[in-house]
Amino acid sequence: MFTGLIAALGTLDAFSDGQLRIHYLTGNALAISHDLAIGDSVAVDGVCLTVESILPQGFVAAVSPETLNRTSLVRAWEQQRPVNLEASLRMGGKIGGHFVTGHIDGIGCLDLAEMTGNSWEMTFTAPPRQTQQWGDRIAPYLAAKGSIAINGISLTVAECDRHRTWFRVAVIPHTYQETNLSRLSPGEWVNLEGDILGKYVETFLSQGQRIATAASNSSTSADPITLDFLSQHGYQAGHH
Known part of the structure; x- marks a missing residue:
């Protein structure tokens, strides 16, 4: 970790x-x-x-x-x-960024880097011919103000488009100079890892949806409960 x-x-x-x-x-x-x-x-x-x-x-x-x-x-x-x-993180060590596993989800490439005010704004998107990989492995974990690791660097997504085909991060001068972000040119590839918390949320929601769908299908296909149904399954009506 x-x-x-x-x-x-x-x-x-x-x-x-x-x-x-x-x-x-x-x-x-x-x-x-x-x-x-x-x-x-x-x-x-x-x-x-x-x-x-x-x-x-x-x-x-x-x-x-x-x-x-x-x-x-x-x-x-x-x-x-x-x-x-x-x-790797040592027990009791400071967590200054976010939890990064080191398991890469996919590849992105630098689209644009420009200096604005006191930070660098860097935009990343899918490399040519890898839009499917981006859509499957990267896009689901992109959220404005969410975390993402770019070449292992903990950064915050400042903005992404509605379809999440690109995202932008703001990089402070210290991070820009002390990492290899300053060595990147447009078109160069980077390793991307989505926030592990977002992955767990997606898993829980997917499981919940599957359970709800199964329950809905079960209830709609079940036989109606009638006296004939109860009789067939062993129920004997009492006499008063």
Whole structure:
């Protein structure tokens, strides 16, 4: 579990045999490395990875083909783009953002970034030819003033359109400069994770709807309760 507060930037040095080597680049790398142990979880651009070995200035993590297919890690490596790093939440630690699981829902891409007042407004939408994935995995969890993790960064949705085909976030200068958001160009991909609370709400509502539908179908298809019905099922009318 993570909180979406990025501690450092890193670079992806190499892929080989299901392993990914991460090198610390900038930021408070000690927040990642000071008590890092084999088996620990680290969020790399929002993707929860397991540490398999520790290097002098980084670590090696296990990565599955499914993870590579569903995230932007391969593109970050190909473009030599820095990745955001966050160590897992420790018991009793501060929760400064929101609960982030590190399980990516889907991919988005930067549409527009512009400076307005004292913050950056950044708009994200579906990458080309991935609107179905966006509609299934991202759109259901978009809500104005709701939380979303972009490359592992805890942010608040400032605005989204009625059909939730895009959303906008306001990013303060500190977050913009200390994460890889400042390195993004329009069209570049990002990892997106919806708020886990929204997912639970959706599950509860879906289950409630299914139960209500089943009950409605059952009541409409049931035989009417008549004397003949009761007699067929063993009921004997009393005599007075």
